[in-house]
Amino acid sequence: MDFNTLIAQFVSGLSVAMLLFLVASGLTLIFGVVNVLNFAHGSFYLLGTYFTYQLMQVFNNFWVGLLVGVIGAGIVGMVIEVLFLRRIYGRDQEGAFQLLMTYAFILIIDDVVKFIWGPEYKTIPKPDALMGSLNLGTTIVPTYNIFIIVVGMLVVLFAWYFLTKTDKGKMVRASSLDRNMLGLLGTNVPMIMTLVFGVATAMGGLAGVLAAPLRTVTPGAGIEIIIDSMIVVVIGGFGNFWGALLGALIIGEVLSFGILWMPEMATVLTFIVMIIVLIVKPEGLLSKKMVGRK
Amino acid sequence: MKHKLISLLLILAVLSPLTAVYGAETIKIGALYTMTGRGGQYGKDSEVAIKIALDEVNAKGLPDGAKLEVIITDDKNPLYAVSVAKRYITDEKCKFLFGIISSAIGLAVTEVSKENKVIFVGSDHAATDLTANKFHKYYFRSSNNTFQSMMAGAMYLKDEVKNWKKIAYIGPDYAYGRDQWMEVKWGLDKLGVKYEVVGEYWPKLYEPDYTSYITAIMKAAPDILIVGFWGGDTVSFIKQAKPYGLFGKMKYFHVDAGGNYEAMAALGSDMPEGIIMSARHHNNWPETPANKAYVDKFYKAAGRYPSYAAEGAYVGIHMIAEAIRKVGNANDTEALVKALEGMKIQCPEDPPGFTSYIDPKTHQIVQVQAIGTTVKNDKFPPAKFMLGNLKVYPADKLWPNFEYIDYMTKVKGK
Structure with missing residues (x-):
């Protein structure tokens, strides 16, 4: 196996991983802070792409579309959190309510999208500046894939800075550990939870917008993306932001090299990795066993 | 007494066409299509094509003034589709099962058709099995297999x-x-x-x-x-x-x-x-009046051009109507099967000089x-x-x- 092939396959895996990370990080952030397994997270991926699609019909500018897609997904996320999810926090069997309610939102958002934009596939063109490919010797890498990798890394850097270096970030981390204690200390916990939900769903929207020029925008895309994201979150650890990054990198690269060396088994390999993690470290690779969480 | 008899006959004569129309049979077709998710567009397009075909069929007329009616349900998954197909037969008294995008669901529903001896016209799913190793006499397909x-x-x-x-x-x-x-x-x-x-x-x-x-x-x-x-x-x-x-x-x-x-x-x-x-269908070929008319009708009805799936649904409805016309009713299933076998049916996709037909041995439509x-x-x-x-x-x-x-x-x- 020549070195160029290995590099090409590694970069492919990295590009797959970054889109997975952007969706999974939002999913895991919501679980970690708000303690909700947001099954409808993929629907915000879908909404981001459709908002961008709609805006591009008017302005034909990818960058403005990206901004609107991300902000739009975040706003819808916050509205859903305030109007619906907040009402079931703390109820008995909250988990079952969450699952049913967030699953209902998948169906509702899919149908709303179909009602407004129709059932046919939509596409978003790549911005002109990112149309070409970079020829790295004998390896070709599309410029747009490099852009996705760079955006993913910027999100990682920003998240690291926010969560570890700012007071607001520390509050977010604290609320994931004990929201009751944080509330007693005078912090507006509901506000933090709404904001986190908004940021997380905006990240889902960002992933959708970034993926749209490579994929199809169609009702139903949200449910498809959520399965892979769940695998990533399970591997990295539920509620662990850095775990989502590690999980996405593992899945991206396992899939990529699996396709190269054993294509018949490639998809199964990702599930095998998940099962191994569940047996060896069921809480996920980067999560500590949560004791006394409230 | 004679006057009364004449009056009665006159009243009957006036009312008879009304009773014929009032009592006209509605022949129900139970359709299953994927209406949500990635395959949803095929279901939606099939729905539009079914409506166009129904208007044409009912305008042309069926024996005894009968009308065709199609009920469409989202098929979701094989298990659910099977339960709906059974309900179509027992509760809705559907004379035909129809449609289905996914081959996995088609393979499940064909068993319902076989067990209940109800004709199933598959309009989209392409797995060859249904008209080959899984063939049974009540299954017909109105689009090509893989x-x-x-x-x-x-x-x-x-x-x-x-x-x-x-x-x-x-x-x-x-x-x-x-x-x-x-x-x-x-x-x-x-x-x-x-x-x-x-x-x-x-x-x-x-x-x-x-x-x-x-x-x-x-x-x-x-x-x-x-x-x-x-x-x-x-x-x-x-x-x-x-x-x-x-x-x-x-x-x-x-x-x-x-x-x-x-x-x-x-x-x-x-x-x-x-x-x-x-x-399995091209909007730009063949450039025949029939294909152009079909594509135009679809565009007028939906505001978009059809995907290939629509044509299978359109043809399937016409197949059923033609079989009912030949037999004279929709109740004699065995006669309907015979009527469908070998039936020639002009499809939008047929090039000049060719007419699609149902292969009598496999019940697969044969097309270029x-x-x-x-x-x-x-x-x-x-x-x-x-x-x-x-x-x-x-x-x-x-x-x-x-x-x-x-x-x-x-x-x-x-």
Whole structure:
């Protein structure tokens, strides 16, 4: 196996991983802070792409579309959190309510999208500046894939800075550990939870917008993306932001090299990795066993 | 007394046409379509085509003033579809089962049709099994199966593509994808074509990201990449493969569902020029009045051009209506089966001089298959490319093929 092939396959895996990370990080952030397994997270991926699609019909500018897609997904996320999810926090069997309610939102958002934009596939063109490919010797890498990798890394850097270096970030981390204690200390916990939900769903929207020029925008895309994201979150650890990054990198690269060396088994390999993690470290690779969480 | 009798006869004479209309039978067809998710567009397009066909059928008239009515339910999954099909028969008293996009659901519902002796006209699902190893007398199909397109594809590769030896395949990892690969290899073998397989790739259905598959295919460097995707998967793969220069390095060959209009529409100017494709219906071919009228009617009704799936539904409704006209009612199932067997039915996709027909032994509609390459054509917006340079393969060379049916039965069982 020549070195160029290995590099090409590694970069492919990295590009797959970054889109997975952007969706999974939002999913895991919501679980970690708000303690909700947001099954409808993929629907915000879908909404981001459709908002961008709609805006591009008017302005034909990818960058403005990206901004609107991300902000739009975040706003819808916050509205859903305030109007619906907040009402079931703390109820008995909250988990079952969450699952049913967030699953209902998948169906509702899919149908709303179909009602407004129709059932046919939509596409978003790549911005002109990112149309070409970079020829790295004998390896070709599309410029747009490099852009996705760079955006993913910027999100990682920003998240690291926010969560570890700012007071607001520390509050977010604290609320994931004990929201009751944080509330007693005078912090507006509901506000933090709404904001986190908004940021997380905006990240889902960002992933959708970034993926749209490579994929199809169609009702139903949200449910498809959520399965892979769940695998990533399970591997990295539920509620662990850095775990989502590690999980996405593992899945991206396992899939990529699996396709190269054993294509018949490639998809199964990702599930095998998940099962191994569940047996060896069921809480996920980067999560500590949560004791006394409230 | 005589006057009373005359008056009574007069009243009866006046009322009789009214009673005939008032008592006219409504013949129910129980349809199942995927109405949500990725396949939802096919269901929605089929619904539009069914409405157009019903208007035509009811305007032309059926025996005793009967009317056709179609009930459509979202099929969701095989288990659910089976329960709906049973309800259609027992509660709704449907005389026909109809539709279905997914082959997995079609294979489940065909068993309901067989057990209950109710005619099932499949309008879209393409798994060859249903008119081959899983054949039963109450099942009919109003669109081509995958063998027909892949056999035509094997002929195209033999006659139209020069200087190739190495092939690779990528298709969704379920029956539809696996069958196409088996069928094209069988066809090439039968035609005596020598080839070398350098790769097989099986992404899951609806795989969102093909990047790693593309780099692996580029490494395998086949002369021809045979592709078995449908719908959004085709669109995603092409969009992702284009910046890698895949289409300049190998021939892209995608002849069952690659040339579906909705993929052309979604890709717009991203569609590469000169790649080899086909579909079960083309909006721009044949340029016959019948095809143009059908496409125009659809556009007027829906505000968009039809995907291939619509034509199967449109033809299926006309098949049922024609069978009822021949038999005179919708109650004699055995006579309806006989009426459908060998039926000639003019379809929008029929080129001049050819009429599609139902093969009496397998109940598969027999149609030509036109394979071509993508050329610039913006007459059907938002598509910027359509198929051109079409090579038409005669229907009787594609189906029935009992040698293949025997082979399939041996490989997959009854």
